[in-house]
Amino acid sequence: MNLSTDTGDGALIVRVNEERIDAAVAIQFKDRMREMTGGGAGPVILDLSRVMFIDSSGLGAIVAVMKFLAPARRLELAALTPNVGKVFHLTRMDSVFPIHASAPEPRRE
Template structure:
């Protein structure tokens, strides 16, 4: 629906196909992601490179995904556009999430910012 998925090595990569992750779609995106997270056997990477706007509902959906992944798995973000990055910075959630600039950086394990090993 709103979410692409792919697997690389032992990581499930989820990519919202939306320009806006806001109240109108956040619950749907979270509900689409949770079963995928539940059945994933490895780490989770949320690629937000297509999202240019996010509100608190979108942030809440991402927090819900991270909590569902649990502490035993790595939950990372990558590809934050300037507007989305600003939301994470203003809410100080950039200190909670492990954030990489690119997908390649995230998959190599070289987080650019955030809390290493953050998982809920």
């Protein structure tokens, strides 16, 4: 699972550099997210701008990451593509996660 991180607006930004989060990669996604987000502070913003497809396993993996981070950190979502946005709307998960139209710009040192 190809994920990368930046910081911006006081948050850790995790970019999903894959087109799919589905049953084939859900466990790998959860493991990588735990590695990348463990031990920090502040919100985590998951940039889904490159994700074109998500299934129930992928959705479950994102919820599992939210539970792993809570209560110390909040998981927020950003830049949902239309298909992914529909999944979150139809499952009412859009009422569970803060969703931003775009991810914050990374901080430049």
